[in-house]
């Protein structure tokens with residue numbers, strides 16, 4: 001179709017709004033144009049996060065020399081003719097506004113050559129004004145160079161995010177398109193450094209490997225062909241097995257008819273498909289593409305075209321959920337156990353997981369093989385009255401402030417008789433381990449009654465304080481890897497991680513950038529030698545995304561994430577000795593009552609409250 005100006009009645013029916021807000025949105029619009037032009041190679045280059053320069057070069061159709069200028073007028077497009085065309089859009093663009101918008105806020109050079117023209121055309125537009133036109137001799141295709149974005153809109157310039165943030169957005173977008181269009185070879189270069197390169201040979205698996213690295217890329221499961229063909233709504237793509245999960249939703253990507261969209265409801269269809277198969281608060285890795293008749297999906301909802309509306313959203317939801325579920329359950333463990341924390345059933349930990357947990361716990365204190373008894377003043381005899389002192393159970397107490405200001409030696413004062421009490425930031429009294437419940441909680445007895453300890457939360461607290469104090473002293477024990485491991489992260493995560501490497505050094509994780517989203521991991525924190533470096537780096541990148549830019553907070557966030565991974569999990573059977581050690585270590589922490597994420601580690605039920613429940617009236 002030729003490029004033409006849209007009649008007013010059509011233009012007015014297009015979702016209005018500015019699309020060029022930031023460098024990343026310029027890249028998105030230009031790359032979508034290249035894809036619409038049928039390109040098989042798309043090269044993106046930026047300088048200074050796109051503020052000084054964005055170059056997008058393609059080998060697509062190119063523009064005819066007598067049409068090229070028109071492309072920069074508002075509401076000019078070759079993708080739409082009449083209003084009814086809006087009902088079945090099959091191209092990524094259709095608004096005819098992007099080039100005009102970009103040209104009005106930058107110095108733009110367009111170099112384009114259509115196959116049927118003898119020569120190409122070069123146009124120079126500054127702040128929306130044509131300043132130069134000449135014939136050029138370039139191969140068919142188009143190259144757009146955007147310099148000094150927003151040079152004439154200082155207000156916009158002022159609100160630009162950091163260069164790193166822009167690169168992250170660009171990379172996030174480009175990696176997704178690289179996966180959705182495996183037949184197109186994409187390269188992305190920032191400030192002379194390559195962030196992404198895909199072969200463009202049509203092999204999605206190869207793209208996944210180059211984007212996600214060998215570990216993750218190879219583990220992804222392909223949605224079987226039965227969902228990919230023969231339905232009005234066809235679902236294809238790749239999803240992670242249940243052993244692969246991430247701390248945030250950023251690893252779920254949805255494409256509808258070749259367009260990346262963000263749709264909370266459909267993302268939920270993917271999460272639902274993993275129902276009961278993933279740990280609580282963990283999200284799947286999934287790349288799901290849906291093909292459906294264009295007339296059943298309305299893309300003219302929002303100017304950035306990232307939102308769509310479906311004629312029958314429920315059936316799209318069901319199609320996605322069914323396809324993902326079927327793919328995942330092929331590999332999920334067959335039996336499941338009740339997980340009271342989430343109210344969901346959860347697969348039991350596999351043998352190797354259990355072994356790993358055991359090894360983690362053992363690594364906790366390599367030097368200590370016996371249970372330690374209190375080294376400070378022993379509890380007053382009254383505190384232990386009624387408690388058996390002998391028997392097989394280890395009796396524990398811990399070093400800490402004198403018992404008189406931490407352990408109540410008198411009967412519980414009035415007003416502290418609530419049946420389930422979560423006590424404040426005090427230290428713990430000496431506790432005697434009674435046993436384990438639901439392979440999740442440690443049951444213990446203390447001077448005031450019954451204590452329930454969340455084993456995972458408690459271990460997290462112990463590891464966290466230990467690592468934090470060592471990081472402050474700059475001596476987290478680190479375990480050099482026999483061979484440095486190469487880990488590839490999605491470009492946006494990689495970019496985020498890079499500014500973070502010095503903080504990682506302090507906690508014993510030594511990694512160096514290795515180009516194109518790849519890192520060379522040389523050593524890991526000794527406590528985490530059983531966790532795969534790829535998982536570790538992905539977790540840390542997620543932590544970096546969530547926390548504030550204050551260095552100390554970043555470090556703490558990283559440590560929190562690391563400890564979460566390293567801590568014993570629910571579902572882990574612990575021996576009496578291991579439980580006793582854990583409680584002993586918990587007592588020694590500065591803040592034993594909460595885990596580093598703020599959840600309680602201990603719940604107390606007073607003897608008094610128990611007595612009342614049994615209708616004994618008082619504490620006697």
Ligand code: ADP
Nearest residue numbers: 033037071077078093094095096097098099142
């Ligand atoms: P839209 O993509 O919505 O049509 P744009 O302003 O992005 O609007 O582009 C205007 C027109 O310029 C397109 O319709 C297309 O004909 C032409 N065009 C833009 N970029 C390219 C490109 N890379 N290759 C070929 N033609 C292009």
Ligand code: MG
Nearest residue numbers: 029033093098
């Ligand atoms: Mg466009």
